[in-house]
Amino acid sequence: MKIVDLQVVRFRVPAYNGFNVAGHQHPVSGRWSEEALIRIVTDEGAEGVYVSSQRHFEPTDKFPFERLPDLSAGGGREGSFQVNSSSWDVLLKTVRPHLIGEDPFCRERIWRKLSGLQRSFPKLTDRILAMIDLTLWDLAGKVSKLPVYKLLGGHREKVKAYASTMVGDHYKGGLSTPEEYADFAEACKKQGYKAFKLHTWMDEVWTPSTIMATPDPLRDVEACRAVRERVGGDIVLMLDPYHTYSRQQALTIGRELEKLNYYWLEEPMNEYSVSSYAWLSEQLDIPVIGPESHAGKIYARTEWVIHKAADILRAGVMGVGGLTPFMKIVHLAEAFGIPLEAHSPGVGTLHAIASMSIPGEYYERGLLHPFLNYDVTPPWLNEMVDPMDEEGFISVPQGPGLGVDINYDYIERQRIIEE
Incomplete structure (x- = not known):
């Protein structure tokens, strides 16, 4: 089995937490942010997926800031927008060429290969390494029909x-x-x-x-x-x-x-x-x-x-x-x-x-x-x-791989298309 593609699907998400100038999280007015679905595809049809965020906050009755419009229809995208596209560019431009042709089960070799690039590519952060590693673990779990743990x-x-x-x-x-x-x-x-x-x-x-x-x-x-x-x-x-x-x-x-x-x-x-x-x-x-x-x-x-x-x-x-x-x-x-x-x-x-x-x-x-x-x-x-x-x-999730139940319909509705 060989890896034939790394795909990154960017999509909008509503957010009520943000960072101050010192980098600490606080509640903030409702805004649109960006996350990504990462997919590693093999020549035998097996895939691993990872969603860059698995948590979400909704305002409580104490929330004093501006809220986003009703999102039930999938609209109302006005408001501030935080873009994380630099991370996805690193995945596609720096990481992807080093994955193509690799055996997805050789996680140690892939991790060593990518971590070695960090010296010359400082934008290849440990978080990006982790997203690739978790996607590969998800793939292995789905092939074996076992949860990762x-x-x-x-x-x-x-x-x-x-x-x-x-x-x-x-x-x-x-x-x-x-x-x-x-x-x-x-x-x-x-x-x-x-x-x-x-x-x-x-x-x-x-x-x-x-x-x-x-x-x-x-x-x-x-x-x-x-x-x-x-x-x-x-x-x-x-x-x-x-x-x-x-x-x-x-x-x-x-x-x-x-x-x-x-x-x-x-x-x-x-x-x-x-x-x-x-x-x-x-x-x-x-x-x-x-x-x-x-x-x-x-x-x-x-x-x-x-x-x-x-x-x-x-x-x-x-x-x-x-x-x-x-x-x-x-x-x-x-x-x-x-x-x-x-x-x-x-x-x-x-x-x-x-x-x-x-x-x-x-x-x-x-x-x-x-x-x-x-x-x-x-x-x-x-x-x-x-x-x-x-x-x-x-x-602990008991489904195969990471066990994350992804709403693909939402991701497609809020997908960010490159122009």
């Missing part, structure tokens, strides 16, 4: 979820005060979540005399304390604060979290300073988890293990270039007896966690906000990939 070894069929918030904001009724974090944590607990993670404020205020433009770490602690007091001791709590605190600021936060019985502290300092994390892990009893944003795939995480920089290892399927490299990191953690927690939601993450025989205890469900409803089926899918049951568990 069973091809990976298979270990469990349900995974505990935690609610992961957006970062702190200045919206009244949003996440602007410790009390609002507590309100939202209480609502998530009532929904069935058994664990809750705060992303606190990321504000940087620069003046002519600024030395370090960090938020106030004591405000983070106040929010963490308000949440613990509101939800009680029977729910697991985590914190992912501003990412460039000093050593002393991170230590202060960590010691306060220990008093509040928090489960982990995530990325409070620059992750390229591995020695700082080794120092912090040594100082604290609360587990330090990382790295999340440190580039370098398995190589960076090996350095973290060797230098004892984290008590819980961190990696994301989309952040390290796919399932193929992610499972190498799983086995690295297993060999050293270190838990590994997966970063970010998505169908690839679900299959990865379900195949792990070490913790991975949780699936990160988010990013969540009081203004947005996560529990809706994206219009380009026929069902959610990660619906949560009343006990706070996510069931």
